[in-house]
Amino acid sequence: MSNILIFSDGASRGNPGPGGYGVIVVFPEEVVELGGKETPTTNNRMELTGVIEGLALLEQKQIADVSATVYTDSSYVVNGITKWVYGWQNNGWQTKGKTEVLNKELWQKLVDLSSSYEIEWKLLPGHAGIPANERCDVIATEFADNKKPPLFKGPRTQYPTSLEIKVDVQKADTKSRSKAKAYSYISMIDGDIKIHRTWAECEERVKGKKGARFRKTLSQDEEEDLIREWRKTS
DSSP states (O other), X not given: XXXXXXXXXXXESSSSEEEEEEEEEEOSSEEEEEEEEEEEEOHXXXXXXXXXXXXXXXXXXXXXXXXXXXXXSOHHHHHIIIIIHHHHHHTTSBOTTXXXXXXXXXXXXXXXXXXXXXXXXXXXXXXXXXXXXHHHHXXXXXXXXXXXXXXXXXXXXXXXXXXXXXXXXXXXXXXXXGGSOOSEEEEEETTEEEEESSXXXXXXXXXXXXXXXXXXXXXXXXXHHHHHHHHHHO
């Protein structure tokens, strides 16, 4: 059984804002780069779209008897597809708070594509000098900036980007929360809770405010759990 490597990354200029995704699909004899854009969009949508497009290429080529290893620096994607998605499906694609899962249509596409292959999901630390991950970031950000970067398609032996991974990806999912991409930031002042999509907004509200509380969340479920917890203690 052949093992296909998929590196993927997403980016957005604002949340929402113009965004892009970048993907490298590594076949035994060939490497194919993919990229695209969407606006308005979010970083999480682009992270999901990149992985979906990588797996969709396998489906388009009708390659049988293969496994895939997917490398991404998005904890949202890895946790979602390996943990959260099962609860969402059982709950009719609703969160614990009984609201519709964000990006539901993308998650459904990813679940459908994933069911066709034996996939190992690997969480990489972002911006850690891993060449393939950095290349995906370049493709994604250039598309987000409305540029059209040249995309490679050709023999693996001629691919200019190193596919070597110099980090222990088995331990990558334990990277500190400070380096993980935020889903949102929550602040509370005198019992008043607000949700912020950027750290700048949160910081502006809490800076210099006595007794202010704030925290980063990494998913919609985590956001809802934190708000529920703070309401009980406020």
